[in-house]
Each structure stands twice: as C-alpha cells, then as structure tokens.
Amino acid sequence: MRALLVVNPKATTTSGRTRDVLIHALRSDLKLDVAQTQYRGHARDLAQQAAEDGTVDLVVALGGDGTVNEVVNGLLAHGPGERVPRLAVVPGGSTNVFARALGLPNDPVEATGALLDALADRRERAIGLGKALTDGLPDRWFTFTAGLGFDAGVVGRVERQRRAGRKSTHALYVVEALRHYVTEREHRRSGPISLEIHGQEPVPGMVMAIVSNTSPWTFLGSRPVFPSPSASFETDLDIFGITRMTAFRTARTVRQILRPLPAAEGGERPAGPAGKHLVSYHDVRHFTLVSEEPAPFQVDGDHLGDRSRVSFTGVRRALRVIV
Template identity: 60%
Template structure:
C-alpha cells in the first residue's frame, strides 16, 4: 500500500516533533511519501498528482480544514470517481477541524492517526457526499472556476466574519474561538443589510426565496465547533445526502440574540427556527443570487466577493478512511 502524506507546516495545533512522530507511525504501516506544502494551492496540486498517479492508494492530509479542502479539490480535479480515486485520510491539525470531527475522528492528531491505522487494518471506510460551487452562467461570475467543499459554504454574513478573521491572522493574531466571536460582533455592528437582505435562493420547480441577509450551506452536521461544543446550524445535514441550507431574512438585534441563542443551544434534533429562518434539506441543485457583491466562503476559506453562485450536492463523491 502506497500513501502520500500532505503536511501543512503551518498547522496550528501540531508541532514539528508531533509531525515527525505521526510520519513514523504511518510509515510503519505503509510505503509513505511525505511532502510539506510550500505555497497556497500546493496541497491541491499534490492531490491532483495523486489522482493522476497509478500507484497511490491513499492521500493523508495533515492540517486544518483548508488543507483538506485543497487536497479534495486536487483529488477531484477531473471529477468524482470514488471506485478508482485514491482514498482520503485526515489527521486534524487546525484550530477547528470540522470535517475530521464530523467523520467521527478524534480531534487530537496522535489519537486520530491511531484511529486511521486501526481503520486501515480493519479495512473500514465510507463514501461521502460533497458540495460543488461554481459561477452561474449568464452572470458576471460565470467564469469563476468550480470548487468542491467538504462541510460548508456561505454567502454574506458568515463569509464576512471569516474575511475579518483572516485579516486579523495576517496581522499576527492567533486563530482562536474568541477571535471569531469578536469578529461576529463587529460584523453585526457594521452589517449594512440587517433588515432586508440582498440574497435570493432559486431552485428548480420552486418559488424563489428572497430578501435573505445570511445564507449557510451545510454538507454535514455539526456546522462548526466552539471548543468542544458542536454547533448545529442544519441538524439534518449529512454526508449521505445532498446539501442543506439555513438562511435568515432579518438581523435586527432581537433576531440576532434569538438565533445566536438557538445556535449555542442547538442539538442534533433542533437548530435555528422561527419566522425569519429558512431551512431546506437535501437540495441537489440551487443558486444564490445577490443584488450586490457579497463575501463568499467555502470550508472556512474566504474567496472574495460574488453576486451569484450555483451549488450542486454530489452524493458518493469520495472514499474516506474512518
């Protein structure tokens, strides 16, 4: 068995010594090639190389959700083919690690490596669905390349928060949950579309849902974690179905207080709800349009401004070692 290990040296929760231990543990069970990423997009290039290779069986991503996203986009560069593409394994090394934890892996890198090795010995894996986002034909975003995401995407408020966090990290701030919460408050205070949002959701055969100020697309549940607390934006979302959407049509102070409380107390059975909340389950194809350019994010990576994004939920897209 031959494996490619993609290591993000900037992973926030693993030291160089820990990474060396993990490399030796994996190399004891397989023929391992370890490559450290050197630039943005390098993990994607390595994933594509593995997909186009005839002798790589597994790609192991050691890093956070951004590293995993790049590897997945490389593996699926030519489209999903789960029976023939290398399998993916994830060793969490970021600050949140939503994808790995949603798969049921431990949030500790050493423990997760042990779980992956156990799964390889027991020959256990699962095939997961993924989301695909692309520029909408006939709009100014038509030429935007399509991109896969593993657990979430967002247009509007949440993407604005992620953009603020990335700006703070570029200034040397550590990526912590407290940093995210501060940026949520600041974005709310600066949000220009609190009472009437510019977003419209279109789906085949259904009436449009308009005036949305916040839209989150989920491919699994939980949506994220605050420390060890799971947050369920779309409790029904699953790797075994297509995509779920939770959207809000109002961000007044009372509405934000209500929905923030619902998120913080959410459970696998109940997420945000109320007259200003829109929840849709298992959508295969839909489009989000905005009257003005809005920030867009995928898997916690800010991707700039968009006015229209078309989403596709693809079931059984990739095999994962769990």
C-alpha cells in the same frame, strides 16, 4: 498500500517533533511519501498529481480544514471515480471541523492511531460532498459548509486579522462577528441574497445563507452548531438563511443554533431553528444563491472573495474516506 502524506508545516497544533512521530507511525504500515505545502493551493496541486499518477492509493491530509479542502479539490479535480485515491485526515489545525464531523479524535497522535486501526480493519466510508460553481472561476468542492453573506464576511475579517499577525482564536472570531454585526447595519434589515430552486418561487431578502453538507459541525472549538440539523454526508445539501438580523431575533437564533438537540424518534427529522425570519430547506441537490451586489463567500471556513451568483450541487458518494 502506497500513500502520500500532505503536511501543512504551519498547522497550528502540531510541532515538528509531533509530525516526525506521526510520519514514523504511518511508515510502519504504509509505503509513505511525504510532501510539505509551500504556498496556498499547494495541497491541491499535490493531491491532483497523486490522483493523476495512478499509483497512489491513499492521500493523508495533516493540517486544518483549509488543507483538507485543498486536498479534496485536488483529488476530485477530474470528478469522482473508482480510481480516485482514498482520503484520510489527521487533524492539525485550530478548528478541524471536518475531522470532528467524521468522528475522529482531535488529537493528531490519537487520530493517527485511529487511522492505522481503520486501515488494518479496511474501514472506509463513501461520503457526499457539496460543489460550488461560479461562472468564470474554478469549481470548488466543500466538505461541511459554504456560506454567502454575513457569515462569510466574518470569516473574511478573521483572515485579514490573521494576515496582520493575529493568532486564530475563538475570541478573535467572537470579536470580529460583533464588529461585523455593528458595521452591517443596512444589510441586517434588508439582505441582498435570493435563493433560487428550480420549480419554486425565489426566496429574496436574505442577509446570509449557510449551505450545510453535514450536521453538526463545530464552532468555537468543539461546540456543536445546528443551523441545519438534518444535514448528512448521506444526503444532498441543506440550506439555512436569515432574512432579518435585529438584535433580539439574532440572539434568539444563535441560542437555537447552539442548543443541544434531543434525539429524533420514529425517523422524524430533528427540529432546527424556527422563526418567520428564517429560511430552511433539506436535502436539495441543485440551487443557486444570487446577490444584488457582490457578497462575501466562503467554503469550509476559507474566504474566497465576493460573489454575485453561486450555484450549488450535492454529489452523493463523491469520495471514499478512511474512518
């Protein structure tokens, strides 16, 4: 099997020595080419070239969620299909949410061993993905989440701190979330975002909207969060929105999102966060988020700037992943 390993040399949890060990291990079972990313978007370009080449069977992403997202967008630059190479992930970033959602070990050496075992056993999984569409801009695939509004604003603040030299830590996310909460006083009470689903009345007044492609996904390390507990790689997309962020209601909602969920019985969906200020939809294939003014937008934890209108589509069995 011919494979391409796309390496983010700035991945925060892998050293050069560790990467050499991983490359040696993968070359024991694969005809492996290795490419290091050199600029933002390079992983996408490398994966797209591999998909168009037609001789690569597998693309392995070694890095964090940003690297994985770029690789996915490169593989699917021309849409899903049988000729699209399979994807494998070796976590190397500070969060690795997608790898955890697939059930992979967070340690890159252990994850490489799990990958080689999966290849030997020919284990793969066809997963659904989300696709975000904005007029005049390239479409963007996402693996676990997208967001418009408050949560994307926090991601943007963290990215600005990282560009200024700050290390990405859990504490940094908490601090920037609190700062963003203080500065967004007006929008906390009357949000500019509306949800539009065909055949239904629009849902206005949202401060933030989180689109989930799986559940749980992790935040602050390995802590699972459940904004949409029924979201799954096997269904379309779930939507979670907040229309009012007073201190009391926000604290209550955060507790609900972070609480462990009991196993559902009899095929019932697990209960998610509840309240008059919350919006929740499960397994929606097409919908649009519209903001009265440009609002921060993120996919898979990558801030993409401000958007006024984003349409979403769930695409089932979009990509084959080695697990």
